Amino acid sequence: MSPAGEFSAGILRAASVQVLRAANRPRAGRESARLWTFPAVSAAMRKTVSLMTIYYLLLPFAAALPGIAFTPGHWYAALQKPAGTPPGIVFPVAWTLLYLLMGIAVARVARTSHPLRQAALRLFYLQLLLNAAWTVFFFGLQQPVFALVDLLMLDAAVLLTLLVFRRIDRVAGALLLPYLLWIAFATYLNAGIVWLN
Numbered sequence: 171m172s173p174a175g176e177f178s179a180g181i182l183r184a185a186s187v188q189v190l191r192a193a194n195r196p197r198a199g200r201e202s203a204r205l206w207t208f209p210a211v212s213a214a215m216r217k218t219v220s221l222m223t224i225y226y227l228l229l230p231f232a233a234a235l236p237g238i239a240f241t242p243g244h245w246y247a248a249l250q251k252p253a254g255t256p257p258g259i260v261f262p263v264a265w266t267l268l269y270l271l272m273g274i275a276v277a278r279v280a281r282t283s284h285p286l287r288q289a290a291l292r293l294f295y296l297q298l299l300l301n302a303a304w305t306v307f308f309f310g311l312q313q314p315v316f317a318l319v320d321l322l323m324l325d326a327a328v329l330l331t332l333l334v335f336r337r338i339d340r341v342a343g344a345l346l347l348p349y350l351l352w353i354a355f356a357t358y359l360n361a362g363i364v365w366l367n
Contacts, residue, residue, distance in 0.1 A: 222277075222280060222281070223277050223280075223281070226273060226276045226277035226280050227270075227273035227274065227277050228273065229273060229276060229298070230268075230269040230270075230272040230273050230276070230298065231269050231273075232298065232302070233269070233298050233301040233302040234265065234269065234302075235302065236302050236303075236305040236306050236309075236310065237305050237309075239310070240305050240306060240309035240310035241309065242258070242309060243309070245309075245312055246309065249363055249366075249367050250363070250366035250367050251359070251362065251363060251366070252358065252359060252361075252362025252363065252365070252366060253362075254358075254359075255359055255362075264352060267348075268348060268349045268352055271345045271346070271348060271349065272345070272346065272349055274342075274345055275335060275339075275341075275342040275343075275345035275346050276291070276294050276335075276342070278339045278341060278342040278345075279291065279294075279335055279338050279339055279342050282338055282339065284337075284338040284339075286334055286337060286338055287338065289334060290331065290334045290335055290338055293327065293330055293331040293334055294331055294335075296327050296331075297324060297327035297328050297331050300320055300323055300324040300327055301324060301353075303320050304317050304320045304321055304324065307320050308360070314360060314363050314364045314367065315364055317360055318357070318360045318361055318364055321353065321356060321357045321360050322357065324353055325350075325353055325354060325357055328346065328349060328350050328353060329350060331346065332346040332347065332350055
């Protein structure tokens with residue numbers, strides 16, 4: 171055999187030995203790493219998803235924060251109110267339930283990978299901002315007309331949000347329906363106050 175042939179044969183033998191060694195190497199280390207790595211990643215992902223869910227469940231309650239600074243007070247009590255205005259105790263109970271339903275709805279949408287997810291979340295934030303602004307206009311500035319304009323924009327924003335949510339998750343869309351009906355009722359009440367005062 172020529173020197174070149176011997177050299178080639180030597181390379182092949184060395185390569186064969188390395189392949190055999192790799193094939194017979196204990197797999198415990200790799201299996202152990204796999205067993206530890208994937209559960210750790212999975213646990214981290216579960217924790218992230220849980221925190222995200224909690225965030226979205228609580229997010230709607232942020233719209234109630236202006237109510238801490240701006241309360242109805244004597245000004246509201248002195249206003250002439252339209253027929254069907256419920257007792258004051260009804261409002262915090264109704265809004266608590268509605269915020270909870272809104273939180274469940276947005277959490278369901280947020281966990282999806284639907285192409286409309288980002289658009290839906292932007293709409294949700296927009297309507298939430300309009301929701302919070304109403305308290306500032308009505309109770310803070312004591313301007314029912316500005317508050318009514320805000321409510322009309324809120325009606326449109328919530329309707330659009332509901333329709334987009336429904337395309338992503340039917341349950342999420344349905345969960346926003348009580349909210350839409352309630353703010354439609356609130357629009358009637360606000361318009362009645364503008365008319366009567």
